[in-house]
Amino acid sequence: SQTIHQWPATLVQPVGSPLSLECTVEGTSNPNLYWYRQAAGRGLQLLFYSVGIGQISSEVPQNLSASRPQDRQFILSSKKLLLSDSGFYLCAWGGGPYGYTFGSGTRLTVV
Amino acid sequence: AQSVTQPDIHITVSEGASLELRCNYSYGATPYLFWYVQSPGQGLQLLLKYFSGDTLVQGIKGFEAEFKRSQSSFNLRKPSVHWSDAAEYFCAVGFYGKLTFGQGTILTVHP
Numbered sequence: 770s771q772t773i774h775q776w777p778a779t780l781v782q783p784v785g786s787p788l789s790l791e792c793t794v795e796g797t798s799n800p801n802l803y804w805y806r807q808a809a810g811r812g813l814q815l816l817f818y819s820v821g822i823g824q825i826s827s828e829v830p831q832n833l834s835a836s837r838p839q840d841r842q843f844i845l846s847s848k849k850l851l852l853s854d855s856g857f858y859l860c861a862w863g864g865g866p867y868g869y870t871f872g873s874g875t876r877l878t879v880v
Numbered sequence: 881a882q883s884v885t886q887p888d889i890h891i892t893v894s895e896g897a898s899l900e901l902r903c904n905y906s907y908g909a910t911p912y913l914f915w916y917v918q919s920p921g922q923g924l925q926l927l928l929k930y931f932s933g934d935t936l937v938q939g940i941k942g943f944e945a946e947f948k949r950s951q952s953s954f955n956l957r958k959p960s961v962h963w964s965d966a967a968e969y970f971c972a973v974g975f976y977g978k979l980t981f982g983q984g985t986i987l988t989v990h991p
Contacts, residue, residue, distance in 0.1 A: 775923075801977060813924075813970065813981040820977070828978075859923060864977045866912050866931035871924040 771796035775860045775872030782879055788833075788847040790875050792860030795841065800862040802843040803869065804835055807857040819843060855879045882907050884973050886982035893961050894990045901956040901985050903971030912974035913954040915945055918984075919967045927969075930954065941965070963989045 772795045782788060794800050804816040815828045817835035825835050832851050836844045843860060855878050863869035885904045893899055905911065912931045916924040928939025935947040945956045954971060966989045971982040 803979070812983040815978060815980070818978060861924075861979070864974065864979075866929070866974070868912075868914055868926050868929050869972075869974070869979050870926070871916075873923040874921075876921070 771862070771870065773860060773862055773870055773872045775875060777875060778873065779876045780878070782850050782877065784852055784879055785849045788845070788850050788854070788877070790845040790858055790860075790877075792843045792845075792872055793841055794843075794862045797841070797862070799840055801864040802837065803861040804843065804845050805859040805861065805871075807859065807874075808855070813859070817845070850879045852879050882973075882975065882980070884971055884980050884982040886969075886971050886985050888985045889983065890986045890988065892988040892990060895963050896960050899956075899958045899961045899965070899987070901969050901971075901987070903954045903956065903982055905952050905954065905971075905973050907952075907973065907975055909975075910947075910949060913945075913947060914972040914974065914979070915939065915943070915954070915956045916970045916972060916981075917941075917967045918970065924970065927956070961987075961989055963991060965989055 775792045803818045805813045807813050819825050819837045833847050858875045860872040861869045883906045914929045915927040918924050927943050928937050930937045930947045938944050943958050968984045968986050970984045973980050
């Protein structure tokens with residue numbers, strides 16, 4: 770069966786520090802992968818999606834970047850975190866009519 | 881513009897009462913439609929989905945949803961709410977590989 774792993778679960782980082790969040794999927798090949806951010810009271814915002822290795826589409830201009838170095842690995846990064854980067858980050862895979870499966874999320878607090 | 885609207889930010893019901901959460905979408909064609917549930921600090925769990933066929937779909941935990949093309953709606957229902965249903969509910973639309981969420985409805989259940 771397909772599973773999605775996301776880590777770390779929580780993270781507290783100082784302003785200006787770098788960020789790396791990792792997401793991996795098991796049990797499927799060439800999945801569409803997604804990064805979402807959920808800020809307090811602002812719903813879920815699509816940040817990046819990827820349809821294959823090295824293929825990244827950005828949905829909103831921001832301080833973050835994404836990479837897909839392997840078929841089932843999706844990484845969210847920042848060189849210098851801002852306070853506004855705080856939020857709950859969710860990785861997902863899937864697409865089409867069969868739905869999307871989400872990871873358990875990373876709670877990022879920038880202090 | 882394409883959008884997903886959940887008009888109710890917060891709904892409170894008594895345990896055992898019926899529930900209906902509203903969702904409207906604005907897209908040129910019928911997209912894939914989903915309802916997700918999120919407990920505090922957790923990821924998203926798929927309740928049900930619709931992409932074709934019978935317009936009344938059954939999901940997990942006793943939930944169902946009805947697609948009404950004429951109203952561009954996909955409302956979620958449950959005949960008898962349990963205290964464990966307290967959570968945040970998101971309607972989502974899948975269109976050309978991307979999943980767009982409504983703002984969410986927080987459900988509070990009174991004993």
